[in-house]
Amino acid sequence: MAASSNSSLSGSSISSDAEEYQPPIWKSYLYQLQQEAPRPKRIICPREVENRPKYYGREFHGIISREQADEILAGVEGAYILRESQRQPGCYTLALRFGNQTLNYRLFYDGKHFVGEKRFESIHDLVTDGLITLYIETKASEYISKMTTNPIYEHIGYATLLREKVSRRLSRTKNESRKASVTSEENTPVEKITSLVRRAALTQNDNHFNYEKAHNFKVHTFRGPHWCEYCANFMWGLIAQGVRCSDCGLNVHKQCSKYVPNDCQPDLKRIKRVYCCDLTTLVKAHNTQRPMVVDSCIREIEARGLKSEGLYRVSGFTEHIEDVKMAFDRDGDKADISASIYPDINIIAGALKLYFRDLPIPVITYDTYSKFIEAAKISNPDERLEAIHEVLMLLPAAHYETLRYLMIHLKKVTLHEKENFMNAENLGIVFGPTLMRPPEDSTLATLNDMRYQKLIVQILIENEDVLF
Numbered sequence: 001m002a003a004s005s006n007s008s009l010s011g012s013s014i015s016s017d018a019e020e021y022q023p024p025i026w027k028s029y030l031y032q033l034q035q036e037a038p039r040p041k042r043i044i045c046p047r048e049v050e051n052r053p054k055y056y057g058r059e060f061h062g063i064i065s066r067e068q069a070d071e072i073l074a075g076v077e078g079a080y081i082l083r084e085s086q087r088q089p090g091c092y093t094l095a096l097r098f099g100n101q102t103l104n105y106r107l108f109y110d111g112k113h114f115v116g117e118k119r120f121e122s123i124h125d126l127v128t129d130g131l132i133t134l135y136i137e138t139k140a141s142e143y144i145s146k147m148t149t150n151p152i153y154e155h156i157g158y159a160t161l162l163r164e165k166v167s168r169r170l171s172r173t174k175n176e177s178r179k180a181s182v183t184s185e186e187n188t189p190v191e192k193i194t195s196l197v198r199r200a201a202l203t204q205n206d207n208h209f210n211y212e213k214a215h216n217f218k219v220h221t222f223r224g225p226h227w228c229e230y231c232a233n234f235m236w237g238l239i240a241q242g243v244r245c246s247d248c249g250l251n252v253h254k255q256c257s258k259y260v261p262n263d264c265q266p267d268l269k270r271i272k273r274v275y276c277c278d279l280t281t282l283v284k285a286h287n288t289q290r291p292m293v294v295d296s297c298i299r300e301i302e303a304r305g306l307k308s309e310g311l312y313r314v315s316g317f318t319e320h321i322e323d324v325k326m327a328f329d330r331d332g333d334k335a336d337i338s339a340s341i342y343p344d345i346n347i348i349a350g351a352l353k354l355y356f357r358d359l360p361i362p363v364i365t366y367d368t369y370s371k372f373i374e375a376a377k378i379s380n381p382d383e384r385l386e387a388i389h390e391v392l393m394l395l396p397a398a399h400y401e402t403l404r405y406l407m408i409h410l411k412k413v414t415l416h417e418k419e420n421f422m423n424a425e426n427l428g429i430v431f432g433p434t435l436m437r438p439p440e441d442s443t444l445a446t447l448n449d450m451r452y453q454k455l456i457v458q459i460l461i462e463n464e465d466v467l468f
Contacts (some may be wrong), residue, residue, distance in 0.1 A: 031234035037135035038078035230256035305345030307419035316347035324351035364436035428458035
């Protein structure tokens with residue numbers, strides 16, 4: 001972290017006893033700067049302006065020059081007006097006084113006001129946010145550039161001390177393990193460090209499957225003061241101050257998000273469903289080796305359906321398959337898919353295929369798709385097998401494990417070919433387009449690749465003992 005008299009996170013702020021843990025002291029420098037930033041001062045036009053846009057107020061001064069705007073704003077820090085361009089009628093400009101000069105910004109409106117990426121309900125909010133950003137970036141540009149050099153995220157100091165305490169809390173009940181808030185001994189919420197605390201506890205859990213997963217960051221507007229959980233600095237501005245991981249809740253600056261490792265530990269309360277959920281996100285959230293849909297359906301099929309004629313080829317009733325989907329989305333691994341509820345095994349097989357089709361990223365990922373297709377085109381069987389094996393190694397760990405488990409299952413299906421009439425080639429036809437899809441949504445590409453998709457799955461089934 002850049003040296004600063006205002007920088008206050010240090011080892012001394014961390015208790016040596018986890019039971020006496022106190023939250024870290026968040027760095028206050030940028031928060032203090034935001035408090036010091038100039039406040040917006042609207043300069044009202046003394047006359048009534050004709051043809052004033054309905055979404056602007058009396059701060060609109062009509063068609064005036066930059067020089068006239070400069071005269072109106074002179075000497076008043078934070079003062080602003082809106083004007084129509086002399087050179088381009090119909091185009092509007094925000095003239096803002098900052099740093100003893102007048103700054104001009106092209107102003108847009110599409111239901112909200114904006115000059116850049118951020119969109120605001122009012123001009124006042126836009127100017128307030130702009131003045132905060134200008135002030136902080138002017139006063140602390142070097143400090144900001146060094147925020148990521150010594151992040152608290154890499155020094156799990158305080159979180160490490162919490163391991164036993166938080167692990168005990170997380171293990172008290174299944175429901176408590178899903179809670180996002182962590183409380184101190186006085187029962188005071190410590191919400192700002194929730195995701196860091198969860199990460200520390202879960203990292204130490206030997207039963208947790210250590211699949212790597214990138215964070216799913218999205219721009220977020222924080223209500224009230226918030227601090228970055230990567231660098232411990234204040235997240236400044238009125239809106240869109242930073243990003244939040246929609247899977248685990250980690251809150252960081254946008255610039256800090258580039259440095260956060262791929263160690264997302266999804267929080268169950270943020271995972272709304274089972275189907276259509278990213279595969280790695282699902283298994284990490286539920287702390288399972290594979291998606292529970294895959295395990296449950298395969299277990300049910302192998303218990304009572306391996307000899308079913310046309311298994312995976314014959315369709316079950318769509319409505320009943322949707323019922324199974326809803327059961328998993330609602331009940332997770334407690335979903336009842338037994339014969340007493342769904343006597344037709346094709347419904348369970350259909351639900352499993354639907355799960356794979358609904359994945360936002362297929363089991364055979366978009367990144368590896370073209371490599372698998374190219375491997376399938378190799379004419380020499382041994383070289384082709386070697387190429388396929390090399391591409392398998394590129395799959396994310398959770399995808400690899402799910403594919404491995406499925407191929408072992410499908411191999412068992414082929415062992416009952418005399419009863420079910422499903423050999424590796426037939427299963428390849430069914431599962432090829434289910435497990436792999438081209439990155440671009442092209443019907444032509446899909447048609448051209450179908451035989452190679454079938455061949456890949458066929459080879460994976462026939463050689464599952466070698467390839468996996």
